[in-house]
Amino acid sequence: MEILDINVMRGPNYWSIYRHKLIVMKLDIGELENKPTNQIEGFADRLESMFPTMYEHHCSEGKDGGFFFRVKEGTWMGHVIEHIALEIQMLAGMDVRFGRTRNTGEKGIYYIVFSYMEEDAGIFAAESAVRIAQALINGDEYDIEHDIQELREIREVERLGPSTGSIVEEAESRGIPCMRLNRNSLVLLGYGVNQKRVQATTTSNTSSIAVDIAGDKEETKFLLNKANIPIPKGLIVNNIYSLESAVEELGFPLVIKPVNGNHGNGATINIRTKDAALDGYRAAEKFSKTVIVERFISGYDFRMLVVNYKLVAAAKRTPAAVVGDDLPSPTT
Template sequence: MKILDIKALRGPNYWSNRRHKLIVMILDLEEMEERPSDKVDGFADRLEKMFPTLYEHHCSEGHEGGFFERVREGTWMGHIAEHIALEIQTLAGMDCGFGRTRGTGEEGVYNVVFTYTQERAGVYAARAAVRIVEALITGKPYKLEANIQVLREIREEEKLGPSTLSIVEEAGRRSIPFMRLNEYSLVQLGYGVNQKRIRATITSQTSGIGVDLAGDKEDTKFLLNRAGVPVPKGSIITTETELINELGNTGYPCVIKPVDGNHGKGATINVRTKKDALVAFKVAQKHSERVIIERYIKGFDFRLLVINQRLVAAAKRTPAHVTGNGKSTIRQLIDKVNTDPRRGYGHENMLTEITVDKMTLRILRAKGLTLNSVLSNRKRLYLKTTANLSTGGTSTDVTDSVHPYNIFMAERISRIIGLDICGIDVMAPDLNRPINENGGAVLEVNAAPGFRMHLDPTVGLPRNVAEPVMDMLYPPGSPARIPIVAVTGTNGKTTTTRLIAHIMKAVGYHVGYTTSDGIYVQNRLLEKGDCTGPKSAKFVLRDPTVDFAVLETARGGILREGLGFSHCDIGVVTNITSDHLGLKGIHTLEQLARVKSVVVENVSKDGYSILN
């Protein structure tokens, strides 16, 4: 078999108006066109052995086991590759369920279409599925787990983090469009002049001064202390000599952490000896030349999340740990904890697998232990010095038990530092009493706090903390979109687009429009060439000066990537004629009409379609 082409669709398309993320693989079965699955000895048995979970695929039979029935009755290898591509993505933690395989009009050549969640993973799955089918045909061994691990790694590299994803999903529930602006977590919500941006949990409204203050623990501590907020006693040091001198003032136990660190990086808590202090100092200086040494506050690690100056969630965080049973080694206890189905690779599940890293080994050495040591029964051993979920920690929701004084304090801190979204780290015996009375203290204030511990706590009620973010960015009644007119057809698209743009400019709009000769914003040519595809549409919709978009939409872009927008307000079809048939798999007037109909099918429910 031979792969002729692989395309990744990213918007409403020829195959589906609802499923925007589709891989279209054009596959030539070559001699396998004459050998469906029932003509290959042992194929069905080998497939079922390698993929027992394919039993859940109903296929056209409409019930579990339906796909296996089709394989035994005889189906083409392109259809089987479609199901395998879906399944290996699902096994790698990316739930994908829609697919279809259709002939291209050329004998033995098929469009194999299936959903993806991460584009690079979808392309990889397409190629891997063909390799797997070929191995099943010949009966050769195949290392499936290696493919699934590659897909897991791609997923972790490519996908939005839990915090960003929660905001994007909340935007989707409100029909607010989004565009990813880079390969990381910079995302645009809305279109044109009504756009907002987020990067993780920093928004386009977040104060730059607030972010700088939160990143400088010395300044944060100074401002909070002056405002009457309880903070630990401590000092800034830069040398080992200063460390030793300050240990005499601060005493043990203490905390040593970088001034410019965040998310617990480089921090060591509960330091009890001079030797440990020197090691912790060196770790902290890997992240910041200036290091904080401060009194260790006994109690539990809490995170208070404040959004738009309102406390919305609170969580108790516990570092990754194991509990002894008097029989198992520490390594065995870690392995047992990691069998919890709630734990997974990276951010794929509620909890992250516990890994043995330098921090873990340092803790073990300090306690005179190794991974082969056996812990006594019920003895708890903490494996990390911080309680981050990303290192295997757990969280318990305590939002409903926070004392009114602590709520007042947290909301006041967000204004003192000047952050619209902030995470406040508190060490205290509990939060149901004022921390200025129970010996607690505020340790840090974090810009871009993670939402994962609140969205999916290990224990307690999940909190949809993305909801107040969207309420802040788009208060009720605030527009997120701009009017979009999409123009398609065989002839007259460019002229029609220009006329509409001219009319809207004349009545006061700042118009962005795309044509076959370029992209224009407020009548200025910004890109020259054939700009009738989805990339050009997104160029206009990304522009923060545009409040009206007119987009010439040719069939090539629809087939190549899908539409560059989710919905338009007006869809115009100038005409449909037999020009250019025979290109890109479109051989009949009916097929061409179906391509053009993608624009009409994606007019908003209160919009208009104009069919010439």
């Protein structure tokens, strides 16, 4: 078998006006055009053994086990590859269910169409499905868990962040079409005159002044202080000498972080020694020439999401940690 082309659909398309996220693979199944699945010895049993969860694929039979029935009765390999591509994505935690296989009009060449959640995962699933089908035809061993884990890792790299993801899920639940515009979190909601763009929690309605202020910790603290909102005492430093002065004035424990930064990049907390303060400064200056040194305030860290002036969600941010008893692990 030979993959002739793979295309990614991101909006209304020839195959579906409702299902926008589709992979379209053009596949030449070669001599298998004359050899449906019921003529490949042991194929149905090997497929069912590798993918027992495919029992839930109804296919055109409209009931559990329908797809396995079609395989035993005899169907073409393009149809099987469509179902494999969907199933390995499902096993990797991606809820994808739409698929179609259609003849191109050329002998042995098919369009295999299936849904995806993340583009790169969909492309990988297409290529993997062909490899898996070939292994099943040949009766070869195949490490399916490796491909499923690869799909999980691709998804984690490519998926939208929690804020953007929540907005997209809500938009889709309201029937608002969504299209990802880049590799990051820039998303188009709606079309035409009603379209809006969002990136994380920043929208096309967000003031650029607000973004600039929120991205500058020094300016943010100044404005909060002017509004009589309590803030931790801190100083701005830009060299080792001003760092030493700040440490002397503020005392320990401390937090050192870049003035312009996000996601905790370059931040060091609960600093209790001068050596640790120097290490924290060096970590922060990798992200910003200007560094802020603050008193460390112990307590919980919450991330809150406000939509239309209402608090709709809050998450307690807990650093990754391992709890142990300082004893060697038992051997078995």
